Amino acid sequence: MTQISQLPGAPLLEVSHVMKNYDGTRPALDDISFSIGKGEFVAVIGPSGAGKSTLLRCINRMIDVSDGEVRFEGVSVSQLNRRDLKKVRSKIGMIFQHYNLVERLTVIENVLHGRLGSKSTLSGALGRYSRDEKRQAMELISMLGLAEHVYQRCDRLSGGQKQRVGIARALVQDPKVILCDEPIASLDPNASKVIMEQLKRFSNEMHISLIVNLHQVDVALRYSDRILGVNKGRIVFDGRPSELSPERIAEIYGTELSAPRVRYAS
């Protein structure tokens, strides 16, 4: 295992010796350690069931770790009480394979949901947003090319458009990190390309770190600064895309016949 430090700042996120046991048979995460700096674009690859989703959800404590520690901006996430945990979560965006929008609500309403973590319980519950918040949401919606859909219900949008709403909802949080769980797994190649390019662009321009679970190795190679290969709950590769040789890919995916063929980025 290669442990490299190409961090453009102090570690924003530190995962150390994290274990996750769902039911006591085989651990879903087995002694995971890595750290991530500001603005890094990290792809997490591995066969399905390797523990990628679990890993992502341990970072914002949607799932409690069984052992080990996650530190975000130097604060141990597992020690936090409810209120402080919400504060940490408000700085961590999350994007999902199935978009996880309130489909019956409009684009702007869904995007503004990203502000709920930073509001008082009352104004959040009543859905009262400040003029600034609305303006910021509108700007992001335009930047993502959804200007003409602002007041459209999300169940009328295509998959790619829904995912862009998901990205806007994460960005409006003004996050330090965005966790993306298979953001393009339900999209066609064209929509996938748009989504990956927008993620890359925001990561660069706004210095947001990204952790992106992917099952397409070629996408990981093309967009990421760094790749984590996960197999059976363990990190078996941690390095730059250029270091990911076919042998290492075979190692990450085991001897499975289902290991994806790699198309190197042209």
Added chain:
Amino acid sequence: MPADIFAKRRNDRLLFFGALAALTAGSIFITNYDPVAGFTSIGKAFVWGASNFYPNARALTKLPDIALKLRDTILMSVAATTVAAIFALMLAMVGSRTTRINAVFGAIARAIASVLRNIPLVAWAMILMLAFSQSQLTGFLALFFGSLGFLTRAFIETIDEVSIHAVEALQATGASHTSIILQAVLPSSLPQMISWLLFMIDTNIRDATLVGLLTGTGVGFSFDVYYKSFHFHEASLVVLMIVITIICIEMMSNYIRRIIL
């Protein structure tokens, strides 16, 4: 091996139909029911109905009385259902895996719903008659408890089905529990819940007629009185009005459903 499976299937089927036949024969024997006479009497019933069971001019003079009773029955059903829906919504929030705060309370809420739902309406009416005798309140409460169990279950399933993903997303942004319920859970599940509510009102108006027979209230009681005093024309008018009402209510709720869903 496959041949054995086929043989086993055939034997299982034979055994099942054998048992069913024995059960049917046993029941007929014990109750002295004569199936031949039972079926032939259907024809006679039609002849009798056609000659007696239709509203005549005298029956029509009772129309205002019956309409008043029918209105009572409808209003009581609507009231019982909507009040039940409010309580069901609260119980569902506690019982749903998506919105519950505490697993133990969640299990208790679901257990309450399950018990309420598994007591048939007529049993509710009988139990409640012991406490409140024959009254409007008995009918109201019988419909209320039956609806509460059913609606809680339906609401829990609705919440879990339509809002679980959005709830996960909002939890990840650090939103408070109240915000999540008001901004994600209710907007996603309210139309489906209203649809269940309309279905329940529909069902309850039908059932209220039957409960009225037991509790001596509403339009069910009118039917009982006319029928037992051999006022068949009036009784038939009651039936006709109930049928028309149910068709109207069903059309109305279908229309509302088309708009909101």
